[in-house]
Amino acid sequence: MTQTPIVPAAVELVRVRKDFGSAVGVADVSLKIERGEFLTLLGPSGCGKSTLLGMIAGFLTPTAGKIVVDGDDITGVEPYRRDIGMVFQSYALFPHMNVFDNIAFGLRMRKMAKAEIVAEVRRAIEMMKLDGFEERRVSQLSGGQQQRVALARAVVIRPKVLLLDEPLSALDKNLRAQMQVELSDLHRKTGLTTIFVTHDQGEALSLSDRIVVMNRGEVQQVATPIELYRTPANGFVASFIGEINALPVARYEIDGTDAALALPGAGRLVAPARPDRGFAHGAQVRAFLRPEHVRPALPDETVANVVRGVVTTHIYQGSHTITRVEVEGIGLIETRVTGAEIVGAYPIGAPIALVLDIGQAVLLAAP
Amino acid sequence: MIQRRPFFITFLAPAVVTAVILAAALFEVLQYSVREFVPGSLNVGGFTLDNFTRINRPIYWWVLLDTFYISLLTAVFSLLLSYPVAFALVRAKRDWVRSLLVSLSITPLFTGEIVRTFSWMLMLGSDGFINSMLRKLSLIDMPLQIMYTRLGVVVALVQFSMPVMIILLATAISHVDRDCEKAAANLGASPGAVFWRITLPLTLPGILSGIVVVFAWTMSAFSTPQLIGGGKVLMISNLVYLQGFSVLNLPFAATLSLIALIAALGSLVLMKSLTGRLEKRLAIG
Structure with missing residues (x-):
């Protein structure tokens, strides 16, 4: 399906700030969004991501800063003159109109000729696989269909930017996975600059070109999904993206080509010194280690970085099992191993030796 | 519902009383409307449909x-x-x-x-x-x-x-x-x-x-x-x-x-x- 080309716009936020009384909603966020990019604003509820989206759509006025789309400052422009499409969390379909009229609404507001409207809406309906639903009331549609109407309604106006405000959160799990695929198809087909707001890190990792992690109104890190997972910039990002074990604060000791983490009460963990870590000898650091980088030691195995503890919980997940181990001097450590063998091999309460792959750990300066 | 929660009937009692009184009053009005008017008296006479024909003015x-x-x-x-x-x-x-x-x-x-x-x-x-x-x-x-x-x-x-x-x-x-x-x-x-x-x-x-x-x-x-x-x-x-x-x-x-x-x-x-x-x-x- 080729539409007449949409010209995606570049968006720039310049020190955008939003105060709600004395509370800070968004604190001086600067951000450049490339033409055609799929950018995700990720963070817990109340982190300011929806506020930021509301300001881009024009429903909220920034306290300070400006919003630039394709070189034009649109900070003071009314929402209805912005040409920015948006899909709401509640979809916000018009209950008194059928599917066709919902999708045609934006085109009618643009005073497009009738025949053209019919053609454009038909195209959007085909693209979103809504054929045959034109005359339906929106209340007669399933959640997934409503979602597609909302998407069709937003893209049919050929917006410069597409905003998605947690559009998948109202769907059940299977439908959500399917809609993720459709969203990414839609982005590929239309090439729209897309800003996606979610609190679900899984959605963010699988859909985005880049992710902006936010917390308390501030940007924590802007990176591609892979960078974000592998090299989180701080403790918040490390624990927000995926599962991670935060080890106690340790002393970083350089010893020739090796470096060691001296954990108070749990001995030393050794790792090859990586120059990119850039810590000085004696620095206070905290290591973050993903569960997949922890495994049970084989019997009689003699390797470095083995810690001992007691199994407290197994969480069987089908393809893999997450096992929680209470390690003396460190605390709870999660390990993630394929299959279910670990459940039988180490019952709850059994002693277990774990190998920590410290080379994979993320080291961050401890405050 | 009524069988499982018998107190429902008690709850309905006020409505029933109101409805009965209203119905009685309406019946009384209906009854009066087909009676003869006796000038100078509050008592009414026998059955008649004259009132309804008089309306048609x-x-x-x-x-x-x-x-x-x-x-x-x-x-x-x-x-x-x-x-x-x-x-x-x-x-x-x-x-x-x-x-x-x-x-x-x-x-x-x-x-x-x-x-x-x-x-x-x-x-x-x-x-x-x-x-x-x-x-x-x-x-x-x-x-x-x-x-x-x-x-x-x-x-x-x-x-x-x-x-x-x-x-x-x-x-x-x-x-x-x-x-x-x-x-x-x-x-x-x-x-x-x-x-x-x-x-x-x-x-x-x-x-x-x-x-x-x-x-x-x-x-x-x-x-x-x-x-x-x-x-x-x-x-x-x-x-x-x-x-x-x-x-x-x-x-x-x-x-x-x-x-x-x-x-x-x-x-x-x-x-x-x-x-x-x-x-x-x-x-x-």
Whole structure:
């Protein structure tokens, strides 16, 4: 399906700030969004991501800063003159109109000729696989269909930017996975600059070109999904993206080509010194280690970085099992191993030796 | 349900008592309407259908038509004046504006009909507030005749019914999904277009029920047309009063009451079916 080309716009936020009384909603966020990019604003509820989206759509006025789309400052422009499409969390379909009229609404507001409207809406309906639903009331549609109407309604106006405000959160799990695929198809087909707001890190990792992690109104890190997972910039990002074990604060000791983490009460963990870590000898650091980088030691195995503890919980997940181990001097450590063998091999309460792959750990300066 | 929760019957008792009394009263009215009028006596004579043939005179039909007309005007003007108030009441950003509007629109409900009507008489009379103001401003030489006219009656009835209309409209407006309005703006609708194409259609159920309620309520208005109309504007209840308590023709008053009841019920059924069809066409609900 080729539409007449949409010209995606570049968006720039310049020190955008939003105060709600004395509370800070968004604190001086600067951000450049490339033409055609799929950018995700990720963070817990109340982190300011929806506020930021509301300001881009024009429903909220920034306290300070400006919003630039394709070189034009649109900070003071009314929402209805912005040409920015948006899909709401509640979809916000018009209950008194059928599917066709919902999708045609934006085109009618643009005073497009009738025949053209019919053609454009038909195209959007085909693209979103809504054929045959034109005359339906929106209340007669399933959640997934409503979602597609909302998407069709937003893209049919050929917006410069597409905003998605947690559009998948109202769907059940299977439908959500399917809609993720459709969203990414839609982005590929239309090439729209897309800003996606979610609190679900899984959605963010699988859909985005880049992710902006936010917390308390501030940007924590802007990176591609892979960078974000592998090299989180701080403790918040490390624990927000995926599962991670935060080890106690340790002393970083350089010893020739090796470096060691001296954990108070749990001995030393050794790792090859990586120059990119850039810590000085004696620095206070905290290591973050993903569960997949922890495994049970084989019997009689003699390797470095083995810690001992007691199994407290197994969480069987089908393809893999997450096992929680209470390690003396460190605390709870999660390990993630394929299959279910670990459940039988180490019952709850059994002693277990774990190998920590410290080379994979993320080291961050401890405050 | 009733078997599993026997106390339901106890709960229904007040409704049953009310219904029985109402039915008995209605039966009594029906019974009176087919009795002969004995002039000079409160007792009634034997069975007759004369009362119903007597109804078929232009003067009575005019009163009935006038009642419809005044009720409809009242409903429409009450709607037009109440919508902006209800809208501001729901959407005002400041709390004190909202509370002020709520108390301003609800307090009239707590003053009796007579008190309110009397205030309107002070306002509308030839030496009343409106006329003396206009005269002081030299806008008129002769006082305007507002008392004892349909205009005066409608003005007072509109004010009388506005609280109810405002409550019904405010409920409807507060149920409008703000995201729908935002979505419309996002799709290019100016604030005016958002109102006409989204907000107004979505509040249509409230508008329709407001019109129906005020219409039905005004159909049975008595003291306002009695005092402000002063006998020159007759609504059906005033005619019933005239027949029943001045002429003391109770049988004919009963017949008129019956006709009024049937007319009111008939117009309500008609309105209900019209609004039902309209709502269905707009697919609300």
